[in-house]
Amino acid sequence: MAxxxxxxxxxxxxxxxxxxxxxxxxxxxxxxxxxTCWAGLRFITAPHCACCGYPFELDAADTRWDGNDETLxxxxxxxxxxxxxxxxxxxxxxxxxxxxxxxxxxxxTDLTPLLARWMFQAGHDIxxxxxxxxxxxxxRRRLWTRRYNQSGLLAQKLSRHTGIAWDGVVLRRARYTRxxxxxxxxxxxxxxxxxxxxxxxxxxxxxLAGAHIVLIDDVLTTGATANACARILKxxxxxxxxxxxxxxxxx
Numbered sequence: 001m002a003x004x005x006x007x008x009x010x011x012x013x014x015x016x017x018x019x020x021x022x023x024x025x026x027x028x029x030x031x032x033x034x035x036t037c038w039a040g041l042r043f044i045t046a047p048h049c050a051c052c053g054y055p056f057e058l059d060a061a062d063t064r065w066d067g068n069d070e071t072l073x074x075x076x077x078x079x080x081x082x083x084x085x086x087x088x089x090x091x092x093x094x095x096x097x098x099x100x101x102x103x104x105x106x107x108x109t110d111l112t113p114l115l116a117r118w119m120f121q122a123g124h125d126i127x128x129x130x131x132x133x134x135x136x137x138x139x140r141r142r143l144w145t146r147r148y149n150q151s152g153l154l155a156q157k158l159s160r161h162t163g164i165a166w167d168g169v170v171l172r173r174a175r176y177t178r179x180x181x182x183x184x185x186x187x188x189x190x191x192x193x194x195x196x197x198x199x200x201x202x203x204x205x206x207x208l209a210g211a212h213i214v215l216i217d218d219v220l221t222t223g224a225t226a227n228a229c230a231r232i233l234k235x236x237x238x239x240x241x242x243x244x245x246x247x248x249x250x251x
Contacts, residue, residue: 018030018031018032020032020033020034020037021033021037021099021111021114022034022036022037022040022095022098022099023036023037030113031113031114031117032114033114037095040095041090041095041096042090042091042093042095042096043089043090043091043118044087044088044089044090044091044122044248046069047069047071049071049072049073049076050069050070050071050072050085051072051073051076051080051081051084051085051086052073052075052076052081052085052086052220052223053085053086053087053088053220053248054073054076054248054250055091055250056071056073081223081226081227081230082226082227082228082230082231082234082241083215083223083226083227083230083241083242083243084230084240084241084242085126085242085243086220086223086226086242086243086244086245086248087122087123087125087126087242087243087244087245088122088220088244088245088246088247088248089115089118089119089121089122089245089246089247090118090246090247090248091247091248091250092219092221092247092248092249092250096246096247097247099111099115099246100218100219100246100247103115103150103218104146104150104218105146107147109148109150109153112153112154112157113157115154115246116154116157116158116161117161118246119154119158119216119244119245119246120158120161120162122244123158123214123242123244126214126242126244127162127164127214129212130162130164130212130213130214130242131164131165131207131211131212131213132164132165132166132167132206132207132208132211132212132213132214133155133158133159133162133164133165133166133167133213133214133216134155134166134167134168134170134171134213134214134215134216134229134233135149135151135152135154135155135166135168135171135215135216135217136151136171136215136216136217136225136226136229137149137151137152137168137171137172137173137196138151138173139173139175139176139177141176142176149168150218151216151217151218152168154216154218154246155168155216156168158214158216158244164214165206167202167206169199169202170198170199170202170203170206170208171196171198171229171232171233172196172197172198172199173195173196174194174195174196174197175194175195177191177192177195178191180192180221180224180225184222185222185224188221188222188224188225189222189224189227189228191224192224192225192228193228195228196228196229196232197232198232198233198235198236200236203236203237208233208236208237208238209236209237209238210237210238210239211237211238211239211240212238212239212240212242213233213238213240213241213242214242214243214244215229215230215233215241215242215243215244216243216244216245217243217245218245218246218247219245219246219247219248219249220243220245220247220248220249221248221249222249226243229241230243
């Protein structure tokens with residue numbers, strides 16, 4: 001059977017060779033990127049805010065960072081977000097935006113394994129102790145036009161990576177909201193205010209009370225959506241909310 005699977009893989013690769021998730025050039029392995037595209041990606045690593053994951057600049061000669069610092073950024077120190085932790089794989093820039101736009105709006109669901117693998121690595125300090133993975137939901141009108149929830153695809157793949165259960169129904173977008181692109185922080189907060197709710201009966205079946213939830217989305221911009229979801233989940237009894245995204249805006 002192993003020989004047959006190997007032969008089948010070789011045959012498939014000969015007909016449909018694996019290609020870079022960025023430029024589309026042929027690569028050696030599936031769900032990978034070529035060296036050129038890899039060089040353009042800005043992965044977020046320590047040092048970063050212990051709460052929201054915002055990356056800190058650190059001079060190469062500064063050796064004080066030991067990887068275990070609990071330092072907070074200014075905004076989190078002044079007003080902690082509704083969620084407890086957030087991590088992102090990439091800085092949101094021209095390179096990562098291209099991946100996300102194709103993933104969200106161009107039916108490039110084949111990028112799911114690649115993006116989920118980066119998110120899995122970004123959340124290395126979150127998976128232990130997590131009870132449930134939830135995607136940020138789409139309103140049914142937007143789901144009807146897009147045909148899939150990109151966050152749901154990532155949540156499903158991450159569930160397979162981690163062995164943590166996921167659910168795409170308990171957290172719901174009850175009110176249609178316009179696209180948040182181009183809106184400022186205050187406008188974003190107003191737009192998503194009251195937009196989410198929780199299916200209480202399903203929450204009880206899932207054991208949401210006291211649970212550590214990992215919330216999945218594609219981009220963290222101002223945190224308005226993540227905060228709105230975190231508030232409603234904590235109101236429903238969740239004890240701890242972590243957020244993991246493919247990318248985050250860094251200003």
